[in-house]
Amino acid sequence: MKYKLLTAVLAFLSVGTINAQEQGQDKSLYIKGNALFIPIGILNAGIEKQISPKYTIQGDVFISPWKSFAGHKLQFYSASVEGRYYFKEAFKHWYVGANLALAAFNAQKWNYWNDDIYVNDNGESFVTSNIYQKGFSVMLGITGGYQFQLSDRWNLDVYATVGTAQSFYKGYDQTTGQRYDKPEGLNRSGEIIPYRGGIMISYKLK
Numbered sequence: 001m002k003y004k005l006l007t008a009v010l011a012f013l014s015v016g017t018i019n020a021q022e023q024g025q026d027k028s029l030y031i032k033g034n035a036l037f038i039p040i041g042i043l044n045a046g047i048e049k050q051i052s053p054k055y056t057i058q059g060d061v062f063i064s065p066w067k068s069f070a071g072h073k074l075q076f077y078s079a080s081v082e083g084r085y086y087f088k089e090a091f092k093h094w095y096v097g098a099n100l101a102l103a104a105f106n107a108q109k110w111n112y113w114n115d116d117i118y119v120n121d122n123g124e125s126f127v128t129s130n131i132y133q134k135g136f137s138v139m140l141g142i143t144g145g146y147q148f149q150l151s152d153r154w155n156l157d158v159y160a161t162v163g164t165a166q167s168f169y170k171g172y173d174q175t176t177g178q179r180y181d182k183p184e185g186l187n188r189s190g191e192i193i194p195y196r197g198g199i200m201i202s203y204k205l206k
Contacts (some may be wrong), residue, residue, distance in 0.1 A: 027051060028091060032060075032157060032202040035158075041066070042062075044198060058097075072113060072127045073132045073174070078103035079194070082143060082161075090200075091155060097143035099161050099196065105169075108132040110183050118180065126173050126180045135169025135186065153204040161196035185199045 006089040027050040034044035046060025059081050066074040080101035087094050112118075119125050141163020150154040167189050171181035180189055 005046065009165070021057075029205045030091065030155065030202040031205060032155075032200040034198040035201050036198040037064075040069075047199070048084075048091075048202070053089055053161065054086045056084045056086070056090050058084060061176070062103075067106075070125065072129075073110045074108070075106040076103065077105070078137075080139075084143070086147075091147055092149060094146050095161075096146075097145070097161075099139070099141045099143050101118060101135045101137075101139040101141075106110050106132070106134045120180055121182075124206055130175050131173050131180050132172060133169045133171050135167060137165050137167040139163055139165045141195060143196070147202070155202040156206070157200035159200070160194055162194045163192065164190060165192045165193050165195055167190075180192075 029050070030048045032046050032048065035140050042065075043063040045059065046058055048056050048058040050056050053163050057135075059079070062076065062078045064074050064076040068074075078117060080099055082097045082099040084095045084097040108129075108131070110142055112131060116128045117125050118128045118131060125165055141161040143159055143161040145157060145159030148158070168185060168186045169189075170177060173180050
């Protein structure tokens, strides 16, 4: 599944590059920030560049610096690149995109935010609200979204991305520092999840 998705991403970006070479017109450039995360101190900002009448390419970063948020670890740093195809014209209305992202995290899974008991393969017991994961992920996904034009220079970009996340991590008990999963090596997990989304406020630079 993930290899087919990677092939689709590369094909999508290749088509955009070919179209860009065939077009010699001026290209618009927007900077943007995610309004959903600003109130809780998380930065999600990016830049989107037009490469042809209907294609753009976007790069963005996501920075959640919280060593403790509501009593839970929530450090998450990621960078992604995305090729987008607009059905009407660049920066207007509906679009689809192909996304590739890399992330590093030191965080606690959302489903561990409780005081249930976790028992590992060795029969050791841990309180789930005390355990967390530290590692990195590679993500490939498909984005869907819609851009509203607010004025000549301001847009509102509503979007979401779903795809495969391949994660490599170690699990720890934050009270003792002990590994709760296994004594050495990395765990690996793969799943289909929504991993990006929000409401980007965009400003046209040119």
